[in-house]
Amino acid sequence: MARRLWTSLIGVVLIVLITLGYNIATDNTPILGLDLQGGVSVILAPTEPATEDELTVIRDQIRAELERQGIAEPDVRVQGETIVVDLPGVRDQQEALSAVDVSGVVELRPVLNPESCQPIDTVPTGPVIGTPSDDTTDTTPGTEPQGVRRPVAPPADTVPGDTVSTETIPPGAVNEPVPTQFVDPGAVILPTRDGGAECLGPVQGTGEVFERGSAQPTLDPSQGWGVSVDLRGGEGRDTWNSLASQCFNRAPTCPTQRLAIVLDSVVQSAPSVNEPNFTDSVSITGNFTQSEAEDLASVLNRGAFPVEVEAQEARTVSPSAGSDSLQAAIVAGLVGLALVLVFLIVYYRWLALVIVGGITVWAGMVFSMASFVSGWTNYALSLAGVTGIIVAIGVTVDSYVVFFERIKDELRNGRTIKNAAPRSFKMTWRTIWSADVVSLIAAGILFSLSVGSVRGFALYLGLTTICDLLVCYFFTRPAVLLLARSKRMATRETVLGMKVATA
Amino acid sequence: MTLDTSVSTSGLGRVFRGQTAIDFYGKRKVGLVLAVVAVIVTVGSLAAQGLNLGLDFEGGDAWDIPASETFGVDEATDVLDANDVSTTGARIQLRSSETSDVVTVQVEELPRDKAEAVTADFAEAAGVTVDEISFSFTSSTWGAEITEKAVRALVIFLLVVAVFISLRFEWRMALAAIAAMVNDVVVAVGVYSVFQFEVTPATVIAFLTILGYSLYDTIVVFDRVKENEGRYASTKMPYEDIVNISMNQVMVRSLLTSFSSILPVLSLLILGSGVMGAVALREFALALLVGMISGVYSSIFIATPLLAYLKTRSLPPSRRKRLLGDELRAAVMGAGVTGRIPEDTPHGDVADASDGDRPLEPVGAGASGPTAPAQADRLLSHPPRPRKKKRR
Numbered sequence: 001m002a003r004r005l006w007t008s009l010i011g012v013v014l015i016v017l018i019t020l021g022y023n024i025a026t027d028n029t030p031i032l033g034l035d036l037q038g039g040v041s042v043i044l045a046p047t048e049p050a051t052e053d054e055l056t057v058i059r060d061q062i063r064a065e066l067e068r069q070g071i072a073e074p075d076v077r078v079q080g081e082t083i084v085v086d087l088p089g090v091r092d093q094q095e096a097l098s099a100v101d102v103s104g105v106v107e108l109r110p111v112l113n114p115e116s117c118q119p120i121d122t123v124p125t126g127p128v129i130g131t132p133s134d135d136t137t138d139t140t141p142g143t144e145p146q147g148v149r150r151p152v153a154p155p156a157d158t159v160p161g162d163t164v165s166t167e168t169i170p171p172g173a174v175n176e177p178v179p180t181q182f183v184d185p186g187a188v189i190l191p192t193r194d195g196g197a198e199c200l201g202p203v204q205g206t207g208e209v210f211e212r213g214s215a216q217p218t219l220d221p222s223q224g225w226g227v228s229v230d231l232r233g234g235e236g237r238d239t240w241n242s243l244a245s246q247c248f249n250r251a252p253t254c255p256t257q258r259l260a261i262v263l264d265s266v267v268q269s270a271p272s273v274n275e276p277n278f279t280d281s282v283s284i285t286g287n288f289t290q291s292e293a294e295d296l297a298s299v300l301n302r303g304a305f306p307v308e309v310e311a312q313e314a315r316t317v318s319p320s321a322g323s324d325s326l327q328a329a330i331v332a333g334l335v336g337l338a339l340v341l342v343f344l345i346v347y348y349r350w351l352a353l354v355i356v357g358g359i360t361v362w363a364g365m366v367f368s369m370a371s372f373v374s375g376w377t378n379y380a381l382s383l384a385g386v387t388g389i390i391v392a393i394g395v396t397v398d399s400y401v402v403f404f405e406r407i408k409d410e411l412r413n414g415r416t417i418k419n420a421a422p423r424s425f426k427m428t429w430r431t432i433w434s435a436d437v438v439s440l441i442a443a444g445i446l447f448s449l450s451v452g453s454v455r456g457f458a459l460y461l462g463l464t465t466i467c468d469l470l471v472c473y474f475f476t477r478p479a480v481l482l483l484a485r486s487k488r489m490a491t492r493e494t495v496l497g498m499k500v501a502t503a
Numbered sequence: 504m505t506l507d508t509s510v511s512t513s514g515l516g517r518v519f520r521g522q523t524a525i526d527f528y529g530k531r532k533v534g535l536v537l538a539v540v541a542v543i544v545t546v547g548s549l550a551a552q553g554l555n556l557g558l559d560f561e562g563g564d565a566w567d568i569p570a571s572e573t574f575g576v577d578e579a580t581d582v583l584d585a586n587d588v589s590t591t592g593a594r595i596q597l598r599s600s601e602t603s604d605v606v607t608v609q610v611e612e613l614p615r616d617k618a619e620a621v622t623a624d625f626a627e628a629a630g631v632t633v634d635e636i637s638f639s640f641t642s643s644t645w646g647a648e649i650t651e652k653a654v655r656a657l658v659i660f661l662l663v664v665a666v667f668i669s670l671r672f673e674w675r676m677a678l679a680a681i682a683a684m685v686n687d688v689v690v691a692v693g694v695y696s697v698f699q700f701e702v703t704p705a706t707v708i709a710f711l712t713i714l715g716y717s718l719y720d721t722i723v724v725f726d727r728v729k730e731n732e733g734r735y736a737s738t739k740m741p742y743e744d745i746v747n748i749s750m751n752q753v754m755v756r757s758l759l760t761s762f763s764s765i766l767p768v769l770s771l772l773i774l775g776s777g778v779m780g781a782v783a784l785r786e787f788a789l790a791l792l793v794g795m796i797s798g799v800y801s802s803i804f805i806a807t808p809l810l811a812y813l814k815t816r817s818l819p820p821s822r823r824k825r826l827l828g829d830e831l832r833a834a835v836m837g838a839g840v841t842g843r844i845p846e847d848t849p850h851g852d853v854a855d856a857s858d859g860d861r862p863l864e865p866v867g868a869g870a871s872g873p874t875a876p877a878q879a880d881r882l883l884s885h886p887p888r889p890r891k892k893k894r895r
Binding site for chain 2: 041055077079081315317318320324325339340344347383384390394409430434435436437439445446449450451453461
């Protein structure tokens with residue numbers, strides 16, 4: 001028993017020391033929020049005059065997209081005619097520019113037979129691998145192109161490939177000089193996400209046909225991951241259905257029955273259309289992985305941008321709360337903590353040393369976990385978060401108070417400290433556990449369902465609560481139990497500032 | 504054996520020895536009246552003047568001023584101060600790129616003429632012409648979507664917590680705990696509305712912190728009530744007594760915990776925002792302070808009386824009078840934490856204190872001091888002995 005207690009005590013201290021040492025050695029500290037550390041600001045401007053409502057819609061969409069990419073708590077606002085995006089935890093302006101490059105407009109283009117993309121001067125004599133018209137039942141996007149793909153002449157090389165620049169390409173503009181060379185005027189060859197290429201007809205609709213933000217990944221047991229998206233009533237549905245019926249009936253404009261979803265001149269997905277008429281929502285299935293489905297959903301949502309915006313410039317921003325705020329919060333927090341500890345030492349005498357040790361271990365653990373978590377998730381610690389941690393000191397101290405008061409009650413009833421400590425811990429653990437589980441529920445639900453700073457709050461609430469539970473069980477328990485059974489304690493006449501029965 | 508059972512003669516001594524005998528249940532009306540007053544004031548103030556929503560919620564005015572060696576964030580702050588524009592909610596940042604640096608100032612929306620005056624002052628301070636300063640309206644950053652999602656998350660959280668407390672304790676406790684929590688958040692919001700402090704995203708975080716703290720505090724109290732409920736299960740003790748005994752037992756803990764939670768927040772308020780001048784901390788710390796005080800208050804004066812009320816309605820009425828004064832004290836002290844008393848000795852020592860068979864002595868609530876030790880000794884006729892040493 002004693003050995004296990006020692007193992008737990010030494011183990012937790014060692015683990016905290018090692019992780020803390022690792023974090024300090026690798027300079028891995030929590031990312032600080034915009035208010036504390038500043039970040040990078042990108043100014044986006046619409047390419048054509050936009051109304052205030054449209055800008056507000058874009059603002060919300062950019063924020064949603066940034067959050068989806070894992071950039072936490074961005075500060076997005078409409079300022080004048082522009083949209084200003086402030087990103088915390090990003091030091092590199094280039095990184096910031098690519099992060100906010102979420103401005104593309106989604107286009108819907110029918111997929112044509114490869115013959116249509118034959119340069120006009122070369123007669124299609126070469127072997128056409130596969131018959132594209134065969135893959136009617138298969139809705140797998142992105143896998144067909146290998147079969148459909150032709151050895152394409154120069155045009156394919158001019159298609160913008162991997163480099164998606166910040167300048168947005170108007171529909172078809174890039175291929176403007178090219179189409180005249182094709183058999184089918186208006187056809188273009190665009191690359192697919194996995195490196196293939198598709199021969200596509202002219203743009204017949206945009207992402208506006210879908211309800212804003214309605215696309216979401218779905219998991220169907222029989223068909224695997226897919227994406228469901230709602231159609232916007234009226235015009236959106238009409239546009240979509242006219243396209244869908246063309247493709248379903250294999251009209252000359254859409255001979256392959258497939259419809260490509262194109263973003264920034266890259267084919268995101270080209271599912272085949274299995275129904276001529278859709279009422280409310282469209283479901284796209286195929287051999288998607290979860291992340292592919294999530295990406296496609298995000299692309300469809302992104303397509304609901306009412307106007308295109310492009311990045312104008314990136315600037316680094318200074319902390320908004322003033323550089324002294326963090327320092328003031330830390331100093332005030334430490335002074336507050338010191339006062340609390342002094343008070344507890346006066347009140348609980350030398351047993352309060354366990355509290356001092358426990359709080360130190362807790363603080364080290366919170367710091368290490370915050371460093372790791374902000375490294376993984378890009379969650380920045382804002383001033384509100386720092387003060388939240390300061391408040392958590394109170395809750396952490398509470399577990400000691402509950403424990404020690406319980407021991408005092410037991411001692412008052414004539415138990416020895418050796419006997420009182422394990423009983424007290426049992427009852428205390430029950431109390432602390434119940435109360436902390438409520439905090440964890442709060443943290444879990446708020447983290448998974450909310451966005452922005454509320455989410456950041458939830459993260460740090462959960463983190464400090466978990467540390468509280470861990471320290472309580474793995475540090476405080478063994479420390480107090482070992483003290484309680486030590487020989488010195490058995491012979492002491494006063495414990496916790498009160499007289500006790502000596503065995 | 505040197506068992507210390509004497510009742511301290513000083514009030515504070517009794518508090519710290521867990522020897523108080525406060526009739527919390529009897530004073531429940533005072534507590535509820537205060538809570539109701541707080542809610543009425545908040546609702547009235549919200550209806551009359553609402554909340555002073557800050558830049559992040561309502562947008563405001565923004566200036567981009569070319570920065571120079573003589574004009575930076577501090578100088579911009581000075582201009583705002585000189586024009587009597589509140590800087591607590593303002594956001595003043597230096598934005599720099601390779602080509603140029605600008606100071607961006609965002610404040611709550613100002614009247615047109617005042618905004619123009621400020622623009623002119625900025626131009627003068629920065630040594631540029633008014634035309635070089637871009638002045639525009641800036642939108643909120645806190646979109647409706649964030650509020651929507653946060654509210655939805657909160658509702659789900661409350662449902663889950665209600666279920667959790669119902670399973671772990673009982674539904675009456677869930678109801679009481681959530682009522683107390685709502686009260687705390689209402690009080691905090693009320694302070695913001697009455698004094699028209701600016702609500703920032705940090706304030707929202709403070710409200711959420713209060714919410715969590717309040718629930719935490721209430722559950723610690725309820726855990727003791729639940730434990731005592733089991734202990735007195737066989738004695739048919741009125742629920743009010745159980746509540747009173749539990750409240751007196753956890754009082755030290757509540758006081759100590761609130762003290763050690765509030766101390767760091769006070770330090771933030773006085774040292775951080777007062778002495779060190781970090782204004783950003785001030786209102787945040789104030790919201791936390793109010794919420795925490797209210798959180799402790801509501802656990803004692805709202806959650807527990809409400810629980811007792813709900814519970815007594817569900818039980819057959821008890822014919823006995825509530826324990827008061829020294830009898831309550833004896834129960835508080837004697838009941839201690841001697842684990843399995845009800846099972847081991849169903850008609851044993853502590854239970855006797857409230858056993859219906861014994862005629863209750865009419866002891867005044869004010870009586871204390873000399874008679875108390877005797878009382879306590881009598882009621883604790885069999886103080887539990889320490890267990891014999893066992894080999895482990």
